[in-house]
Amino acid sequence: VVEEGIEMLRAVLPDTMIIAALDIIDRECVTKYKTSWGRQYYEVLGTTSTYTVFPHLGAASTTVSSYCTCPSFAYSVLMSENHLMCKHVLAVCLADRWSRCVVRPIEDDDLLLKFAGHVSS
Numbered sequence: 001v002v003e004e005g006i007e008m009l010r011a012v013l014p015d016t017m018i019i020a021a022l023d024i025i026d027r028e029c030v031t032k033y034k035t036s037w038g039r040q041y042y043e044v045l046g047t048t049s050t051y052t053v054f055p056h057l058g059a060a061s062t063t064v065s066s067y068c069t070c071p072s073f074a075y076s077v078l079m080s081e082n083h084l085m086c087k088h089v090l091a092v093c094l095a096d097r098w099s100r101c102v103v104r105p106i107e108d109d110d111l112l113l114k115f116a117g118h119v120s121s
Contacts, residue, residue, distance in 0.1 A: 012084065017090060020087040024095075029045035030102065031043045031045070032095075032101035051068050053069075053092045066093075072087070073086040
């Protein structure tokens with residue numbers, strides 16, 4: 001089943017992105033924070049930084065269905081529109097589907113501090 005899914009991904013995404021996303025998952029670099037009220041927040045430990053990933057933005061977004069704070073997403077997805085997503089978004093989607101995220105509970109105040117840290121950066 002996993003092999004079939006990978007083949008389907010190869011039809012729309014570059015092999016290098018798929019391999020990079022699988023490597024991120026293998027290194028257990030996808031963290032899924034869960035709040036007490038059921039909200040989920042994802043972070044991916046990249047090679048140079050930790051990125052926040054929003055894999056499902058919902059119907060409000062018409063141009064993109066996901067978002068990542070990495071420079072590659074800004075350039076390849078938003079500016080040049082060369083890719084549908086970055087390797088971090090793909091890693092979160094696959095890790096979540098395969099139950100391979102490192103799951104951690106997070107308190108309201110800690111979540112607020114995480115968001116405040118991204119806003120001020």
